[in-house]
Amino acid sequence: MGGGSFLKLCLTNLLFINLLTGALNTEKFSGYIFDLESGEPIFNANIYIPSQDIGTTSNKKGKFTLEDIIAFPIQIEVSHIGYKPLTFTLKKISLSNKFFLEKKAVVFDELVVTASRSGQYRSKSPILTEVINRKDIESSGSKNIADLLRLKSGIFVQESIGGGETLKILGMDSKYVLIMIDSQPIHGKFNNRASLDQISTENIEKIEIVKGPSSSLYGSEAMAGVINIITNKKYEKSMSIYTRIDGNLKSLSHSNFNSGNNYLGFDLRQPIKKTALRMSANTSNINKNQSVISSGIDQTKKDVIDLGIKYALSNKVIINLAFKNFLQNSERKSKLNEAFSKIGRKNFILTYQNSQFTHSISSSNYFRKYSQKRPWNVLLESEEKTAEELLEYEMNYQKKISSISISSGIEVSQAKYQSNRIKSNNEKMDIFSLYSQFDSEHSSKLSTTTGLRVDSYSQYKSVISPRLALLYNFTNFFKFRSSWGLGFRAPSFIEKYIDWNHEQYGYTIYGNANLKPESSNGFTISFQYDDSKTYNINTTYYITYFENLIESFTISPGTLSYQNVESAIFEGFEIFSKARFSDIFFAAIRLNWLNNKDGMNRTIPNTIPFSFNTKIQFLPSNDIFSFFANIKVVTPYKPQIYDSKEGIFIESKNKITTYALINMTSNIKWGNSIHFSIGVDNLADYTNVNYGPYIGRKIYFQISSKINDRNLQ
Known part of the structure; x- marks a missing residue:
């Protein structure tokens, strides 16, 4: 050829x-x-x-x-x-x-990180962890963390007159509960409390709640527990956009959206070889309605930008860079008075992670400006200016040796505080911390947790926080848990150094530089039955002793300060049950009983003795339509109001009668990427102009579109 x-x-x-x-x-x-x-x-x-x-x-x-x-x-x-x-x-x-x-049974188990800083299945963790997953968040219809948590029994969210919303968990003030985002404490607070209404639920993957002292891992403020808000950090190729409007519903046939709220946001994620990018932003306008009038505000605007970059140096070495910016502007106007507030928060974190070590450097900056004036530009009082800064380095080591998981680390940080309401205008504090926790699986039946943390402060003595926990499996279905730990809360800059004359309300308040850290000693015990298919029930008893509580007191009429005087006992019992009645119908109920007393055996102000909530889910297998309902019932109690001039709580003469908060949400999926949601909050339209809830019946509509990796091809 x-x-x-x-x-x-x-x-x-x-x-x-x-x-x-x-x-x-x-x-x-x-x-x-x-x-x-x-x-x-x-x-x-x-x-x-x-x-x-x-x-x-x-x-x-x-x-x-x-x-x-x-x-x-x-x-x-x-x-x-x-x-x-x-x-x-x-x-x-x-x-x-x-x-x-093949249809799968309901899975009650999931991976949790808060109890150990490392991934651990909830069923195998000696420390009881409650999880609010993404499906729960979506079904609630809540647009911020405050709205989400107020649906749960044992947790109550209250509006602050100064702006923002704070919570009580099991009757304990939120300043004793450490609020974190991705295991990083929220820096920058108003009146020593995190404003949960400033945290959007849109990019939240789940929320983990650990009740009981947790300072052995997280240090200050984890006296009564930890709430860890975990964001969605996945980098799968996707693009989504959503918009929502809501308004007060005067009757079931009429609504007024002119006095409602509107939201708009988007999320974009794009992997590029070894690099992955994510970017999300959302804006919300809260117009003049019941929800903001209760805080003395006419209108609020919130803007959030969240950026992230991940780079894989190898299969085991990953670098993450994240930046988040939050800005809120609020105003109130009347014929004689105009008030303006501006709050900003910037967070930056750089993380280097390999198979055993995680190194992170983070910077958090927070500012708040508040002013009041007459419409003709005459100041009613001096403008408040506050700025906080936290710079921190953390190294965490994780290793599994046989049946023992080790999580140890160091934290080095410096906190700075600037305000025209403190004596020196500027204060700072250096903190050095060491912690270590051992999670041991001794056998298929017995697991234990042992932890210890030492926090050294530049302004007072070191604090040691231990923790012990045990899990025993009697059978495959029946479990017993018990845990004990010490917690503490360091005095805030405001409590130590404030020097401010509140002209509008006619009182002056001074700080106390000699304050000691508050401390707690807590014990929990729980029994759980879980057949992993149709039924789960968990009963928990907890008791926490508080010492050196920091409370304000009256030096003379119209003059206040702070001191370590109070002790208290917070005791309670909780029952949680979740059941699957069919392939498409699920229900859950949670009951809480509280018995909180101060050192004089008096009931802690605004303790709600009994509450419960029920959640119902209807999830057809076709995934086209779903329905959710949440009912929270609060039994009678006598509310109390704090008198800032006298430094005491004044009890109401009349009890608040039993009331129910009913929220319902329906979701419809059209095609592969379009979702419609319609919901009604506070269906019974219950309000209380003096003590809350202040928001009446409200209806909302939301439409969202998400195009995932497969649809983008």
Whole structure:
């Protein structure tokens, strides 16, 4: 055969191969997805080929079609909410492709991080952790953390006259509960309390709640517990946008959206080889309505920008850079008085992580400006200016040796405070901390946790915080937990150094530089039954002793200061039960009983002895429609108001009668990326102009669109 003939033969073969490849590229692969038990087709199941990064969903007949198959064999992943995922390898195209998914039982277990700083399954953790997952957040219809938590029994959110909202957890003031975002304490507070209405729920993955002293891992403020708000840090390719409006509902047939609120936001995530980017932003306008009038505000505007970059140096070494900016402007205007406040918060964190060590450098900056004047520009009192700064380095070491998980680390930080309401205008404090925790699985039945932390402050003595916890599995279903720990709270800059004459309300308050840290000694015991399929019940008893509580007191009429005088006992009992009645119907109930007393055996002000909430979920397998309802019932109690001039609580003559807060949400999914939500908050329209809740019946509409990795191809 001559060279020319051989060349022609080669070209012919190459052309044939190319045509064959092209034919394969345009080959359609079709199949059907069915329920294994009923044989019914499954709508909206996800079919995905990871190696070629293509995917689709099934239609109402369960049919799907995949195009542009590059090469066989291929690995296919099939998944749907409520079913066990299916993965298989297809070597060639088949004329008949039928796949069956098996329904999965309700999974009550999930990975938690707050109790140990490392990932640990909740069922195996000796420290009881409550989780509010993403589905719970979406079903609540809440747009900020304050609104979300107020739905739960045992947790009460109160509006502050100075602006913002604070909470009580199990009757304890929120200044004794450490609020964190991604395991980092929130820096910058008003009146020593985090303003939870400033934290949007839009980018929250879940919330973990640990009740009881937790200073052995987290230091100051974790006297009564920890609330860890964990954001969505996934970098899968996606793009989403949402908008929402709400308004006061005067009757079920009429609403007034002119005095309501509106929200707009977007989220974008894009992996690029070893780098991944994420960016989200949201803005909200809260117009003149019941929710802001209760705080003496006519209008509030909030803007949030959240940026993140992740770079993988290798499979085990990752660098993360995150930046978040929050800005809030509020105003109140009348014929004789105008008030303006501006709050800003900037957080920056750089993290270097390998298989055992995590190093992080973080910077937090917070400012608050507040002024009051006459409409003709005459100041009613001097403008308040406050700025806080925290610079921190943390090193965390995690190692698993046999059945023992170790989490140890150091924290070095410097806190600065500037305000025209303190004597020197500027104060700072240096903090050095060491901590270590050992989670040991001694056998299939017994697990323990041992932890210790030492915090050294530049302004007073070191504080030592230990913790012990135990988990014992009597059977596969029945568990016993017990934990003990010490907690503390360092005096704030305001409590130590304030020197301010509140002209508008006619009193002066001075700080006390000799204040000692507040301390707590807490014990919890719980029993849990969990069959992992249909039923879960957990009963918990807790008691926490407080010493050296910092309270304000009256030096003379109209003159206040702070001192360590109070002791208190916070005691309570909680029952939580969750059940699956069918494949689509779920229900949960939580009951809380409180018995909180001060050192004189008097009931702690505004303790609500008994409350409970019930949650109902209807989740059809077609994932098109879902319905959620939450009912919170509060039993009678006598409220008390704090008299700032006298430094005491004044008890109301009349009890607040039993009331219920009822919230309902319906969600509709259209296609693969459009979601509609409609909800009603406070259906019974219960309000109390003196003590709250101040927000009456409210209706909201939300539409969102999310295009994930598979739809962006």
